[in-house]
Amino acid sequence: MKMTAQEYARRVRRIGPHSPLGLDCLWAFGVGGGICLLGEVLRQSYLAMGVEADLAGTLTSCSLIVLSAVLTTLGWYQKLAAKAGAGSLVPITGFANAVVSAAIEFKAEGRVLGTGAKMFTIAGPVIVYGTLAAVVYGAVLWVLGMAGVPVLS
Template sequence: MKMTAQEYARRVQKAGPHSPLLADCLWAFCVGGGICLLGEGLRQLFLRQGADAETAGTLTSCTLILLSAVLTTLGWYQKLAAKAGAGSLVPITGFANAVVSAAIEFKAEGRVPGTGAKMFLIAGPVIVYGTLAAVVYGAVLWLLGASAL
């Protein structure tokens, strides 16, 4: 059966689900903003309890990672991501979700070869890139500092 491009496009549009783009974008924006608002609320809480700005930021990051890991383990983060789309990919919570999801997926293969190894499928490249970028950045600063002396 041969069909034209227009006929194919018409059939795809008829068969595919309707996606309200503007509503989806607004919902993703609100969910992502809500996660960021939660982070800022946590940061302010830590500041009010006497932590300095750097420590409050670190505690906020750790808390968001922990919350994301727990929600992923309970299966709730995936439900949020299914509804929120890109809004749930706020970097710190999305990354924690990706690492924990990979670890949970391969749990049946055992603790070390499954969970321990497979969670680095996602985290490994990020850790390697972060370490390499830090070394390059440090080397550039060292070279610039050495030539200025």
Template sequence: MKLSAQEYARRVRRIGPHSPLGMDCLWAFGVGGCICLLGEVLRQRYLALGLEADLAGTLTSCSLIALSAVLTTLGWYQKLAAKAGAGSLVPITGFANAVVSAAIEFKSEGRVLGTGAKMFTIAGPVIVYGTLAAVVYGVVLWAAGALGVALPS
């Protein structure tokens, strides 16, 4: 049986699951916004404790990473991601979830070869890129200083 493209598309629309795009986007926006709001609330709390702005920002990042790792370990982050979609991929919590998920997945292979090695499956490229980018930026700044070129700050 040969179907035309239009007939195939019509059958897919009729039989396939309905995807409420507007509601999915709203959920993603809401969850991503709530994660960012939580980060700002934490930052303001740290500032209210009298901490410097840089330290408050660092502690906020660490808190969000730890919270994401705990929620991933409990299996709750995956449930949130199933409902929120891309909204749960706020960079800091999404990255922590990806690293912890990879480590949990390979737990059966042992602590060193499983968990210890596999958690860098996701983190490895990011760490390598960050290190190489820092070296490149350092060389550029060093070369500019050696040549007496003023770079914009």
């Protein structure tokens, strides 16, 4: 049976499940914003305790990483991600979840060859890319500085 693309699309719309794309996007935005709001609440709490601004930012990052790792270990982060979709991929918590998930998955293979080695399957490319990006950005800034172009005031 031959059918046109329009006929196929019509049948898919009629038979396929309805996808609430707008609501899914709104929910993901809310969860991602909630994670960022939690980070800001933590930062403001550290500042209220009298911690310097730079250290407060560092403590906030560390707190979010630890919280994400604990929630991943308990299996709660995966449940959040199943409902929130891309909203749970806020870089700091999403990366911690990815590293801890890989470590948990390969725990049966032992501490060194399982957990120790496999958690870097996610972290390795990120570290390499981050280092390479820093070198490229530094080189660009250096070239611009040598050319007399004002950068970063």
